[in-house]
Amino acid sequence: MLVSVITLLALPTIWLVNRDEAAPARPNVAAVGLDPGGADVTTADDGTEAAEFDPLGNSGAMYLEPATSVAPAPSVVIAVGTSPDVALATAQATYRRSVGPDTCLFNGVGGGETVTVVNVANGRSIECVTALSDGVAEGVLVMGLSRFQRIADVLAAPIHVEIRQ
Numbered sequence: 001m002l003v004s005v006i007t008l009l010a011l012p013t014i015w016l017v018n019r020d021e022a023a024p025a026r027p028n029v030a031a032v033g034l035d036p037g038g039a040d041v042t043t044a045d046d047g048t049e050a051a052e053f054d055p056l057g058n059s060g061a062m063y064l065e066p067a068t069s070v071a072p073a074p075s076v077v078i079a080v081g082t083s084p085d086v087a088l089a090t091a092q093a094t095y096r097r098s099v100g101p102d103t104c105l106f107n108g109v110g111g112g113e114t115v116t117v118v119n120v121a122n123g124r125s126i127e128c129v130t131a132l133s134d135g136v137a138e139g140v141l142v143m144g145l146s147r148f149q150r151i152a153d154v155l156a157a158p159i160h161v162e163i164r165q
Contacts, residue, residue, distance in 0.1 A: 088165050091141040092158040093117065095148035104128035105135075105142040108163065116164040117141065117151065124151040125164075 089108040099105060104117060111132040118125040126147050136142055141161060145154070152159045 087162050089163045091139050091161055093141045093161040094158040095145045096142050097145050099144040101144045101146055102129055103131050105133040106130050107132055118162045119151040120160040126150050
């Protein structure tokens with residue numbers, strides 16, 4: 001509050017002190033005690049100083065080299081899914097240490113069939129032989145740990161897979 005009162009009294013006082021009608025036009029100074037110095041001293045303009053100063057420098061006309069562009073390399077075409085496998089089913093895949101290395105427990109197809117299990121997220125695949133099991137829910141494929149590690153990280157289990165033949 002005190003600061004507001006001082007400001008309301010000080011600013012009009014500074015303005016009145018700097019207002020001198022008898023003197024030629026002087027710039028207003030917004031701080032107490034500053035002298036504008038030679039700001040009101042005028043100099044004769046003979047035009048020589050402006051003619052000598054060139055803000056772009058004293059160099060002559062220059063031409064810029066045309067910009068060169070580098071053409072991007074041709075893109076490489078990657079063929080994905082070129083095998084003629086037929087998708088039999090989709091499932092959630094997980095692993096168990098008790099499942100054999102070449103066996104996949106899956107009740108969606110008959111037992112003893114060789115299938116390709118493809119991780120939908122990264123396209124990696126393995127082959128295994130299916131076996132039927134009462135302890136496996138419908139839509140779940142269980143494989144051995146070594147097979148699961150070939151297509152996904154064990155921390156990602158269960159993963160979405162596609163069973164192809």
